[in-house]
Amino acid sequence: MGAAAIRVVHSTRSSRIGVAGFALLFVMLAAAPFWAERSDLRLLVEIFTYVALASLWNLLAGYAGLVSVGQQAYVGLGAYILFGLAIFAGINPVWTIPIAGLISAVIAIPVAFLIFRLRGHYFAIGTWVVAEVFRLLAAQIGPLGGGSGISLPVATVTAIAETRQMREFLIYWIALALLVVILGLIVMLLRSRYGLALTAIRDNETAALSNGVNVTRTKLVVYVITAAGTAMIGALIFLQKLRISPDVAFSVNEWTAFVIFIVVIGGVGRLEGPIIGTIVFFLLRETLADLGALYLLMLGIVAIGVMLKAPKGIWGYVADRFGWELFPLARRVERRDGPPP
Amino acid sequence: MPEPLLDIRALDAFYGDFQALFGISLAVPANSVVSFVGANGAGKSTLLKSIAGLMPAKADAITFDGEAIGDKPAYDVAKRGIALVPEGRRLFPSLSVEENLMIGGQLGRAGPWSLARVYELFPVLFERRNTSATALSGGQQQMCAIGRALMANPRLMMCDEISLGLAPIIVRDIYARLPQIAAAGITLVIVEQDVAQALKAADHVYCMQEGRIVLQGRTGDITRKAVSAAYFGV
């Protein structure tokens, strides 16, 4: 029996069903402009952006152990880059989205250099300081409206697409595409050697270190990728809103509190968690939105309850109970007694 | 036969799924000195930790002074008069020598042991009372750890590998004080890897192997050879 008779298998029965289901869902969603109402499209865009933000936060906190409460820094940064480039450089806003990702990745490197000096819980607050600095700096940019913000000029908006309907379709497809790309990237990252390194770090940082895992570099890679993804989503969110202001773009409630609650309720450290969490979050919101502050208060209570009673969240509970997995992430070594394929 | 001070019946202990103790039963009479020997990993420390309340156990697996304490948390067990000198000494690094001793006595149990009495037993601690516990030599740290346990005025004191990492002359020096401690009415449980030391200090010896007691007897009745045989599992 040669070495080739052993291979690493990622997929499981449930993950194969999961992947097939996602493919079907993708086709249906891609065709949504042809079957859905306009308001549904807007809601779907919002859902996509929250699934993406939550998946990115989950990668950062749940896999890399970098618990950030300052991801609004990159939502706002991406959005301001879009507005800046579109208004001053006259670039089509759609194309500024990838540029926003790129610039944010570059900015994230020195930021990481600074806040990685803070350990554990203090890291979390450090990320918040960074977000505050970004917000205050954004408020100093006079040409972008300073503290009160600015709208995208009409000419820029029509440059996206002529009609309002086409614009909405376009934004919808971009949101869907971004989500698929981000989820695909996360799955690839977790299946790569970085994924193995992350698992090792999560299980035991000291042991990982002594086994030659470059802990800091692995975390840096995850931090930078997350920043880029979050910034692109941020840019998209404000492309849909067409208006920006520092307080909204860097809102801790909208872009971090909701996201954290989504991941906690869905299941930290599992790819399925953010998706389940987002569905629960929107179901709750559609039914309880009129409650205002009480709604947030209840979300907080639910999140604390989940953290204390079922720390792995809804999906963690389901996965433990039934062994389900929707993404092909598990690593099993399979021995094949026949000749290698 | 008088009721033993410490009575252990069918005690099991687990680290997650790993079982470290298998149905340990034994009795320690009051005012005796008992020692446990066994190779590394035999389960000696786990046994002491279980008695001290640091490992979960069934309530009636451990009876102390007639009361079931197996399920009591460590701080409660300490209040009842069981003190542990943990393996590796584990002094509090942010506390000075004197503070380490004082925190041992903070339970306020009545008895003969006080700062003055501990300093009398280990005069070097008095000289170094204001230094950080981490600045002490290994032997002094061990004395401080013993003193810290004594400050609680325990009825039962358990010492886990006093000799660990210490020069033989210092080990002898520390063991020479144990009779004074026993004479003050404290029942002693001593864990050692050093068989000779264990046999010399104790009235009764237990040999442990892979979580079980494989040999036991009065130190007078049991030969060093038998202990060594049990120790190495031959």
Next chain:
Amino acid sequence: MEWVNTIVQGILTGGLYAMFAAGLSLIFGVMRLVNIAHGDLIVLAAYVALVVTETLGINPLVSLAFVVPIMAIAGYVLQRTILNRTLGDDLLPPLLVTFGLSIIIQNALLEIFTADSRKLNAGPIETASIEVLPGISLGVLPLLQFVLAVAVIAAMQFLFYRTATGRAFRATSDDQPVSQLMGLDNRHVFALAMALSLAIVAIAGVLLAVRANFDPSIGPARLIFGFEAVIIGGLGSMWGTLAGGIILGVSQAIGAKIDPGWQLLAGHLVFLFILAIRPQGLFPKVQ
């Protein structure tokens, strides 16, 4: 002269920041927990003081006699019922639970008291000032705040290093299993630490409410100021924390003098600068 005045005002504000920081670093020192709801608890204390002063018709400074014990008891209960259950090797639960708590407090206050700004009125003491040097006069209230901050930090220093409770805090922080062998119930020790932290929070909250307007949303910024003071000063050093608070207060005052929009930015930038050049803080505790 104007600049000297600015710096003096900054120093006095720094005392308040040091008080925000003291409770935060106490908790971190004892149980390695960073309480994200810390700032919101300060605001909660301000509202408790508001209710107490309005119902009893007493001066806010006198209301401390009620607010401090109320907050301390709340802290003890909070720790025993919720926070103790989050402690362990995993960093996530305590962070997320205190984050959730922060959101809950903010929105509960919003629901009860609305988003309107409030302020406590301490009476004539608010406008009283003394001229220490020609051209430099100090408000009695800011001065009182600063003195109280120094007193709180001195008291904490004393408690931590000179009392049995402080010994228990340090021992539990060093080695939890062994501290239990000394008869210390960790859950109780942690709850005492949280009670003490919230007692300090209560003083800080009342002083804040007397000095400036407050509303339910200002908590996170107080958390950040406290945090920055802790890191600037150096972990585990209480006088360092006071120094950190003063540096932050002075930076903000100078920033505000240059341009009102730069007040907060200047503080954050000084914090980031110190993090870059001296991540262990200016006065780290020597082990």
